[in-house]
Amino acid sequence: MESNLRRIYNPIQKDYVTFLKTADETNGECTLVEVELAAGGGVGLHYHKTYAEKFDCISGELKVQLGKVVHTLNSGATATAQANINHRFFNTSKDTCTFRVELRPASKGFERSLQIGYGLARDGQTKKNGFPKDKLALAWLFDISESNLPGWMSLFEGILRRQSKKAIAKGLDKELTEKYVQF
Numbered sequence: 463m464e465s466n467l468r469r470i471y472n473p474i475q476k477d478y479v480t481f482l483k484t485a486d487e488t489n490g491e492c493t494l495v496e497v498e499l500a501a502g503g504g505v506g507l508h509y510h511k512t513y514a515e516k517f518d519c520i521s522g523e524l525k526v527q528l529g530k531v532v533h534t535l536n537s538g539a540t541a542t543a544q545a546n547i548n549h550r551f552f553n554t555s556k557d558t559c560t561f562r563v564e565l566r567p568a569s570k571g572f573e574r575s576l577q578i579g580y581g582l583a584r585d586g587q588t589k590k591n592g593f594p595k596d597k598l599a600l601a602w603l604f605d606i607s608e609s610n611l612p613g614w615m616s617l618f619e620g621i622l623r624r625q626s627k628k629a630i631a632k633g634l635d636k637e638l639t640e641k642y643v644q645f
Contacts, residue, residue: 499560
């Protein structure tokens with residue numbers, strides 16, 4: 463498979479993600495992606511129950527928050543968010559930073575959520591914050607990425623999980639997968 467087919471772009475976030483290893487290719491051992499994170503980019507605080515995320519900085523400066531501690535990673539530095547640890551990553555510099563994220567074990571849902579989320583952004587189907595305009599799509603993507611919200615925000619998870627079931631009942635999962643998942 464050509465590598466450019468495995469590189470996706472989000473015009474809202476101005477980020478690129480290249481899939482280096484997928485769940486299928488590693489028999490579920492790991493997912494490995496390379497991210498080009500735009501200045502000011504990043505994700506909010508969350509955690510995963512089923513996989514750990516290892517961040518390896520390749521170039522630039524990446525901030526990774528693990529629990530309450532923010533780590534500044536430069537080229538060659540790593541940080542790992544074990545399962546059930548609140549974490550986020552972000553770029554406070556004025557330059558793009560490049561890093562790799564390895565999920566262990568692999569997560570097909572994570573892989574699909576990136577492809578679909580970036581596809582929706584390319585097609586103008588997201589808000590300015592990058593979230594899908596369709597609330598059912600948002601809930602389903604949250605669910606398949608196996609993301610969880612920390613603290614008081616976890617109160618919203620039950621709503622999101624119920625909305626995800628509605629998305630599946632309507633066939634939205636199949637529609638989005640068919641349209642955006644390339645590998």
